[in-house]
Amino acid sequence: MNQLEYEKNIEKLILWAKAYYVFDEPLASDEEYDKLARLCLEFEENNPNLGNPNSPNKRVGGYVLDSFKKANHLSRMWSQEDIFNKKELEDWIKRANKNGEVFEFFIQPKFDGASLNLIYENGKLKQAITRGDGTTGEDVTHNALTIYSIPLEISEKSLLEIRGEVVIKKDDFEAINIDRLKNGETPFANPRNASAGSLRQLDSKITAKRKLQFIVWGIGENSLNFSKTSELMDYIFSLGFYKAPMQELCNTIEDIEKIYTKMVEKRDEFTMLLDGMVIKVNNIVTQNLLGFTQKFPRWSCAYKFPAIEKTTKLKDIILQVGRTGVVTPVAIVEAVEIDGAVVERATLHNFDEIARLDLKIDDEIIIIRSGDVIPKITKVLKDRRVGNEKNIEKPTLCPDCKSELLIEEIMIKCQNLDCPSRVVNSIIYFASKSCLNIDGLGEKIVELLVNEKKIYDILDLYSLKYEDLETLEGFKEKKINNLLNAIENSKQSELYRVLTALGIEHIGEVASKMICEKFGLELVNIYYEDLISIDGIGEQMANSFLEFMRVNKEFVLKLFSILNPLVKIKEEAKDNPFKNKTVVITGTMSQSRDKIKEYLENLGAKVSSSVSKKTDFLIYGEDAGSKYDKALELKVEVLSEKEMLEKVI
Ligand SMILES: NC(=O)c1ccc[n+]([C@@H]2O[C@H](COP(=O)([O-])OP(=O)(O)OC[C@H]3O[C@@H](n4cnc5c(N)ncnc54)[C@H](O)[C@@H]3O)[C@@H](O)[C@H]2O)c1
Numbered sequence: 259m260n261q262l263e264y265e266k267n268i269e270k271l272i273l274w275a276k277a278y279y280v281f282d283e284p285l286a287s288d289e290e291y292d293k294l295a296r297l298c299l300e301f302e303e304n305n306p307n308l309g310n311p312n313s314p315n316k317r318v319g320g321y322v323l324d325s326f327k328k329a330n331h332l333s334r335m336w337s338q339e340d341i342f343n344k345k346e347l348e349d350w351i352k353r354a355n356k357n358g359e360v361f362e363f364f365i366q367p368k369f370d371g372a373s374l375n376l377i378y379e380n381g382k383l384k385q386a387i388t389r390g391d392g393t394t395g396e397d398v399t400h401n402a403l404t405i406y407s408i409p410l411e412i413s414e415k416s417l418l419e420i421r422g423e424v425v426i427k428k429d430d431f432e433a434i435n436i437d438r439l440k441n442g443e444t445p446f447a448n449p450r451n452a453s454a455g456s457l458r459q460l461d462s463k464i465t466a467k468r469k470l471q472f473i474v475w476g477i478g479e480n481s482l483n484f485s486k487t488s489e490l491m492d493y494i495f496s497l498g499f500y501k502a503p504m505q506e507l508c509n510t511i512e513d514i515e516k517i518y519t520k521m522v523e524k525r526d527e528f529t530m531l532l533d534g535m536v537i538k539v540n541n542i543v544t545q546n547l548l549g550f551t552q553k554f555p556r557w558s559c560a561y562k563f564p565a566i567e568k569t570t571k572l573k574d575i576i577l578q579v580g581r582t583g584v585v586t587p588v589a590i591v592e593a594v595e596i597d598g599a600v601v602e603r604a605t606l607h608n609f610d611e612i613a614r615l616d617l618k619i620d621d622e623i624i625i626i627r628s629g630d631v632i633p634k635i636t637k638v639l640k641d642r643r644v645g646n647e648k649n650i651e652k653p654t655l656c657p658d659c660k661s662e663l664l665i666e667e668i669m670i671k672c673q674n675l676d677c678p679s680r681v682v683n684s685i686i687y688f689a690s691k692s693c694l695n696i697d698g699l700g701e702k703i704v705e706l707l708v709n710e711k712k713i714y715d716i717l718d719l720y721s722l723k724y725e726d727l728e729t730l731e732g733f734k735e736k737k738i739n740n741l742l743n744a745i746e747n748s749k750q751s752e753l754y755r756v757l758t759a760l761g762i763e764h765i766g767e768v769a770s771k772m773i774c775e776k777f778g779l780e781l782v783n784i785y786y787e788d789l790i791s792i793d794g795i796g797e798q799m800a801n802s803f804l805e806f807m808r809v810n811k812e813f814v815l816k817l818f819s820i821l822n823p824l825v826k827i828k829e830e831a832k833d834n835p836f837k838n839k840t841v842v843i844t845g846t847m848s849q850s851r852d853k854i855k856e857y858l859e860n861l862g863a864k865v866s867s868s869v870s871k872k873t874d875f876l877i878y879g880e881d882a883g884s885k886y887d888k889a890l891e892l893k894v895e896v897l898s899e900k901e902m903l904e905k906v907i
C-alpha cells in the first residue's frame with residue numbers, strides 16, 4: 259500500500275466507522291472492516307511518520323451523536339485488541355509477559371452490543387454514558403433507567419464506574435425487526451446495531467420497549483481494594499449485576515484454546531450474540547504495570563470467533579414451487595465460506611422481502627449464517643452499486659408448469675394441482691418423517707418417479723410394482739425391495755399421521771390429532787360446527803379443512819381404504835369435578851407430574867403450566883412455590899394431591 263492508497267483507505271475506514279457507530283447502519287461487514295484496518299495498521303507501523311492522526315487504529319471507535327447531551331467518563335474507556343488465532347494469541351502473551359512469569363488469565367464471553375458506563379455515587383445510579391470516543395460519550399441516563407438489569411441502587415457507597423455491554427436477546431431482535439417492518443422502517447442489520455440504536459434514543463419510551471439487557475464486564479474509576487480481577491468481578495456480581503455464564507480462570511495457552519473451542523461450540527446456545535471472548539491478565543498489580551496503548555489495555559485482548567457475517571454478491575434469483583403452490587424466491591450468491599460451510603444460497607421468504615431490501619441482481623450484500631439457521635441476506639450495500647445491477651421482476655407464470663400465477667397479498671401461488679413441482683413436493687411431504695415416515699422415499703427418488711411417469715400422485719405409490727422400478731437407473735434388487743417394503747409398512751399408520759400427510763393448509767400435526775381423536779374416519783363427513791366445537795380449531799382452520807374435503811373427499815376415501823389407518827378415538831370422560839376444567843400442577847407429588855397430568859387429562863381436564871384468572875384448580879405437592887402463592891392471591895381453589903383424589907372418588 260502506498261501513501262495515497264493508505265489515505266484513501268483511511269477515508270473509507272472513517273466513513274465505515276461513522277456509519278457503524280453513529281447511524282447503526284453498517285456499510286461493510288466486520289470482517290472487511292477488520293481486514294482493511296489491519297492493512298492500514300501495517301502501513302502505520304512501517305511508516306510511523308506518515309500515519310493519519312485520525313486513523314481508527316489510533317482511537318477508540320465511537321463518535322458522539324449531536325442530538326445528545328455529552329458527558330465525560332471519570333476514567334477513560336478502552337477498546338480491545340483483536341486476535342484471531344493461536345499464533346496471534348501466543349504473540350499477544352509474549353508481548354504482555356516479557357519476563358516469562360506464570361500468568362493467571364481471567365476469561366469472559368464477549369457479548370456484542372453497545373458499551374455503557376454507569377456512574378454510581380453514594381450507592382445511587384447517577385449517570386449512564388455511552389463509550390463514545392473513550393473520553394466523552396452520550397448521556398443516556400434516561401434510557402438506562404428503563405433497563406431492568408441495571409440496579410438503580412447498590413450497597414457499595416464509594417464512587418464507582420460500572421462498565422458493561424447493553425445487548426438484546428436474539429429472539430427479541432427478530433421481534434423488533436418484524437415490528438419495524440410493519441411500521442415501514444428499515445430493520446436493523448444485526449442485534450449489535452439494534453442494541454446500540456435502541457440505547458441511543460431520545461425518547462426513552464422506545465428504549466423501554468426494546469427489552470435491553472445489561473451485562474457487566476468490568477469497572478472504571480473506583481477505590482475498591484482487590485488484587486485479582488476475578489475476585490473484583492465476584493464482588494460486582496454480588497451487588498446485583500447479572501453474571502453471564504462461562505467466566506473462567508486458567509494459566510496456559512492450551513487451556514485458553516480449550517475454553518475458546520468450548521465457547522465457540524456453545525455460541526449458538528447463548529440467548530445473546532457473542533462475537534468472541536475477552537482474555538484478561540487476572541493480577542491487578544500486573545495490569546497496572548502493563549498499562550495501556552492509545553487504544554487498548556496491554557493486559558487484555560479479544561479472541562474473536564469466526565465471522566458469521568460475510569460480504570458476497572447476488573448472482574441470481576431462482577423460484578421454487580412448494581407443495582401448496584407458493585412460489586418462493588431463493589437467492590443464488592457467489593460461493594462464500596462462513597464458519598466452515600460453503601454458502602451458495604440464501605432464503606428470501608417472498609417478494610416483499612426483495613422489495614424491502616431493494617435487492618438487485620449483481621448487488622453486493624451482507625449475508626449471515628449462524629448455527630443451523632438457513633443463510634439470510636441482512637443488508638444490501640447500495641453505496642457499492644456501479645449502475646448495471648438488474649431489477650428483480652415478480653413472476654407472472656409458474657416457473658415449472660407455466661400456468662398463470664395468483665397473487666395473494668405477499669404470496670404468489672401456482673394454482674395448478676397437477677403442477678409437477680407441487681406434486682413432487684406434496685409426495686415428499688407425505689413420505690417425510692413427521693407424516694408417513696417412508697424410509698428411502700426422499701427428494702431425489704420422488705423427483706425421479708414423477709419425472710419417469712411412474713407415479714402421478716400419492717395413491718400411485720401403493721400400486722408400484724417391482725417391474726416399475728427395475729428399469730430405473732441405480733435401482734438394484736435390494737433397493738427396490740427396501741422401498742416397496744417401506745411403502746407397504748406405511749399402511750396401518752395412525753390416522754392423524756395420514757391426515758397431517760395430506761398437507762392441508764393450516765392443519766398441522768396438533769390439529770390433525772385433535773380432529774382424529776374426536777371423529778376418527780368420520781372426519782370426511784363433518785360440518786363446520788363440529789370442527790369449531792374443538793378447542794383450538796379456529797375459523798380459518800375449519801374453512802381450509804372443509805374446502806379440502808369438499809374437493810378431495812373421493813381421493814381421501816380411496817387413500818383410507820388402501821392404508822386402513824389406525825384409529826384411536828378418545829373416549830369422552832365421565833362426569834367428574836375436573837372435566838373441562840383448567841388445572842395447574844405444582845411441587846413434588848407421590849408420582850411424576852407427567853403421570854398426574856395424564857391422569858387429569860383422562861378425566862377431561864386441561865392441564866396448563868401457569869396460574870391465571872382462568873385456572874380452576876391448583877394441585878400442589880411438597881415444596882410448592884410461587885404458583886401456589888399466585889393461586890391464593892387470585893383466589894383459585896387449591897387442592898393437595900390427596901384432596902384431588904378424594905374429589906374424584
Ligand atoms: N462493519 C463495519 O463497518 C464496522 C465499522 C467499525 C467497527 N466495526 C467492528 O467493531 C469492532 C471494533 O469496535 P470496538 O473498538 O468497539 O471493539 P470491540 O467491540 O471489538 O471490542 C471492545 C468492546 O468490547 C466490549 N466488551 C464485551 N465484552 C467485554 C469484556 N468481557 N471485557 C471488556 N470489554 C468487553 C466493550 O464494550 C468494549 O468496548 C471491530 O471488530 C469491527 O469489526 C465494524
Ligand SMILES: [Zn+2]
Nearest residue numbers: 656659672677
Ligand atoms: Zn406450476
